[in-house]
Amino acid sequence: MTVETPHYQFAERVQQVPQSFIREILKVTSKPNIVSFAGGLPNPSLFPVQELENCAAKVFQKRGAQVLQYSETEGYYPLREYIAARYHQKFGLNISVDQILITSGSQQALDLLGKVFLDAGDKVLLERPTYLGALQSLSLFQAQFEEVTLHNDGVDPDEFEEKMFNCNPKLFYCIPNFQNPTGLHYSEEKRRMVAEISSRYPAMIIEDDPYGDISFSDKKALPIYAHLPEKTILLGSFSKTVAPGLRVGWMVAHRDIIRKATIMKQASDLHSNNLSQHILFEFLSTYDLDQQVFKIVKQYKYQRDVMLSCIEEYFPENVQYNRPEGGMFTWLSLPSTTHARDFLAKAIEQNVIFVPGDSFYASSPDPQTLRLNFSNVSDTAMREALRKLGTILEYTNW
Ligand SMILES: Cc1ncc(COP(=O)(O)O)c(C=O)c1O
Incomplete structure (x- = not known):
């Protein structure tokens, strides 16, 4: 018996929404040993888990069913x-x-x-x-x-x-x-x-x-x-x-x-x-939110520094990059012959992922750009992965 594919009458607006390429690459690259510069995730080691657990208990003690x-x-x-x-x-x-x-x-x-x-x-x-x-x-x-x-x-x-x-x-x-x-x-x-x-x-x-x-x-x-x-x-x-x-x-x-x-x-x-x-x-x-922010800033600044020093050391000179003074991302422009999507394909073979910049444009995307997240990758993993990316850029004939 053949089962017909149902034809759903989706609204027009649904067709127009761009898919998140980030979610798509995260799906195909669920290998455990992958180093991901792709997501926009804060570093979970800095989540105040114990503090929030204590606060949750206090909230239930103080307010009971009211918070539900x-x-x-x-x-x-x-x-x-x-x-x-x-x-x-x-x-x-x-x-x-x-x-x-x-x-x-x-x-x-x-x-x-x-x-x-x-x-x-x-x-x-x-x-x-x-x-x-x-x-x-x-x-x-x-x-x-x-x-x-x-x-x-x-x-x-x-x-x-x-x-x-x-x-x-x-x-x-x-x-x-x-x-x-x-x-x-x-x-x-x-x-x-x-x-x-x-x-x-x-x-x-x-x-x-x-x-x-x-x-x-x-x-x-x-x-x-x-x-x-x-x-x-x-x-x-x-x-x-x-x-x-x-x-x-x-x-x-x-x-x-x-x-x-x-x-x-x-x-x-x-x-x-x-x-x-x-x-x-x-x-x-x-707790003092500024203390929590201070810890995050210290850690991300360190990770930013590691990322930038690796880019400087391993990437060819014709790759341009930003020096962010905060946040979680840096942005790169590759030489005109190199498309970030081709670069990503090679990076995936080496178990490294990032987001090609074309996802972030409303029109006429710049195919040479890419985004790297530095908040959620450890320094050792970062060094190794950026060295691999640098080698791809240095030795590939695009
Ligand atoms: C610029 C910007 N706006 C909004 C958001 C959404 O953040 P949230 O909904 O978690 O507050 C993000 C998340 O990464 C973001 O980068």
Whole structure:
């Protein structure tokens, strides 16, 4: 008997969402001895496991069944107060609790903002390249993407203004701190420039900031939000500073936007995980988040240094790379004859994987680029794997 393949009538929007190439390579390379620079995973050895276990026990002792009950869509009030207080302490920003919505990671904030702002065909301006998860999330709303060139210190000012003027985007999505995928960081001047230009156009800025705390220097750059609060939506997350499995992020915006996003969130998932929020708040009240961040920064900075010194030692001179001052990634450009996907095929034979950069472009991808993650590979594995990658680059006739 032949079984007919069923024909499902999927929505058009589903066809348009780019697949995560990262998930695809992680699937084909589940060998145990693989060294992966591909994922965007924080280092699990730095998760405060014991502390969170203690906090979970305390939360159940103190609150019992209440933490297992449905709760408010906006999120746990004391946690929102904590977030507001931290912005004040770090940047002197005055953000009120009703300007904060807790989300299931900052990823959900992107989805909610798509729902709040985007109709099919609306334009969204993105950095070139940008975070793949934003491309996925926003493409669900059948938006049209426009890109602006990203330099070492932020977006190109003339091109930014030209795109704002000619394309009239509804949203500009950016990651000014230690960007995923490039590791680049906006200068103070570029932040002010983005705010100044944006103040003259209708577009809202989505400032996605999961990596701001993971800074290898003492410099604290003010968020774009500080320069243009009415037109900026600032996203944050505990994924990189505490643990991503908690799925706790947030959105800071004008109350009117928060109200609309809250209704969208009700429709999506009622509220973020109540238990996670309580455990996290207990953690933040008992321990010092800055101490936890300090440990992460120290470790990632060391891993960044190992990665860069290996690239310098093993890779041919015509390979260009960034020196990220924070975050979890560096970005490479190969010589014009070398495509990152061909390089990946050879790397997989040597049990090493990374992500070719073409996944991170909304259009006309640059095939010579690639992203390397340094947060989740031990120094010994890193040295060995980068030596192998260097040998491939040095001796292959592309
Ligand atoms: C730029 C950027 N935004 C958002 C996210 C999503 O983070 P989460 O949903 O865990 O807060 C990530 C995750 O890697 C990211 O790199």
